[in-house]
Amino acid sequence: MRHVLSLLDLTTEEITRVLALSADYKSALKSGKRPSVLANHTTGLLFEKPSLRTRVSFETLTTQLGGNSLFLGSDVGWGKREPVQDFIPILTSYLDLLVIRAKSHTAVAEACEFSRCPIINGLTDVSHPCQALADMLTIQEHTADLAKTKVVFLGDGNNVSYSLAVICCKLGIEFTLGAPAKYQFDTAFIDDLNQHAGKELIRQVEDPVAAVKDAEFVFTDVWTSMGQEAESKQRLADLKDYQVNKDLMNQARHNAKFMHCLPARRGEEVTTDVIESSSSLIIEEAENRLHAQKGLVVWLTQEANA
Numbered sequence: 168m169r170h171v172l173s174l175l176d177l178t179t180e181e182i183t184r185v186l187a188l189s190a191d192y193k194s195a196l197k198s199g200k201r202p203s204v205l206a207n208h209t210t211g212l213l214f215e216k217p218s219l220r221t222r223v224s225f226e227t228l229t230t231q232l233g234g235n236s237l238f239l240g241s242d243v244g245w246g247k248r249e250p251v252q253d254f255i256p257i258l259t260s261y262l263d264l265l266v267i268r269a270k271s272h273t274a275v276a277e278a279c280e281f282s283r284c285p286i287i288n289g290l291t292d293v294s295h296p297c298q299a300l301a302d303m304l305t306i307q308e309h310t311a312d313l314a315k316t317k318v319v320f321l322g323d324g325n326n327v328s329y330s331l332a333v334i335c336c337k338l339g340i341e342f343t344l345g346a347p348a349k350y351q352f353d354t355a356f357i358d359d360l361n362q363h364a365g366k367e368l369i370r371q372v373e374d375p376v377a378a379v380k381d382a383e384f385v386f387t388d389v390w391t392s393m394g395q396e397a398e399s400k401q402r403l404a405d406l407k408d409y410q411v412n413k414d415l416m417n418q419a420r421h422n423a424k425f426m427h428c429l430p431a432r433r434g435e436e437v438t439t440d441v442i443e444s445s446s447s448l449i450i451e452e453a454e455n456r457l458h459a460q461k462g463l464v465v466w467l468t469q470e471a472n473a
């Protein structure tokens with residue numbers, strides 16, 4: 168059975184197929200078509216952390232495709248009320264698909280082992296594959312030439328930048344993380360990606376100005392992710408030079424676009440003028456969560472597990 172814990176689990180062809188389905192379903196929805204391909208289908212959403220976009224987009228896409236979704240918060244007792252080897256097989260024997268947002272990536276990997284239906288990672292401490300799919304759908308819609316684009320992420324080498332680096336690698340797109348040394352990815356991760364790409368496609372540098380040079384898409388994310396609140400003061404101090412502001416955007420390609428997974432903290436990782444400028448794609452990017460996940464769900468439930 169296939170699960171999507173990380174985009175490393177998908178081949179380049181599979182990611183391309185998911186993005187094509189996403190674009191098809193997006194244009195179908197815009198012309199008023201909501202095919203009932205998930206009729207009588209139930210998606211569970213097992214969430215340990217807050218969410219606006221992930222929760223609502225998964226619930227909405229399931230409804231649009233004729234299925235039903237169940238939001239499962241802390242009261243169901245995952246990891247608390249009974250052993251995982253009872254909890255996960257029972258839960259997933261009721262469901263057709265389970266989306267999990269968890270504190271621990273390892274806990275989602277463990278859930279995959281016991282699962283009787285496909286699982287999608289709706290964000291862990293390590294990765295956020297659904298976000299990267301929506302980001303790539305947005306990039307595709309805004310670049311003239313995917314092969315010549317350059318994606319830059321400034322700030323923390325976190326779950327969002329991890330998945331963005333993976334999808335860029337899989338699709339042969341240049342990606343640079345600009346981050347202080349202690350917030351950069353493990354070099355083994357970068358080496359593995361570049362080995363997969365067959366060239367030096369994925370880079371990380373400390374200098375934020377060098378990082379954004381020639382970027383067509385400049386990304387950032389909060390400096391303190393959910394669960395890291397105790398480190399917030401230190402992170403604010405360590406990452407202050409990586410704030411995406413007008414000066415830094417001016418170092419990027421002419422007409423470079425700003426992107427952010429949201430929620431954002433204006434005045435920290437990005438200035439208000441940048442996030443609210445005409446270069447900012449944040450609303451489209453968030454809307455594309457719905458379309459990209461629709462492509463992913465259709466692929467996973469109809470093709471990958473056929």
Ligand code: CP
Nearest residue numbers: 218219220221428429
């Ligand atoms: N970007 C994102 O995953 O948003 P939520 O935390 O609101 O789901």
Ligand code: NVA
Nearest residue numbers: 325388392393428429
């Ligand atoms: N890096 C952030 C992303 C939120 C969507 C976090 O994990 O909190």
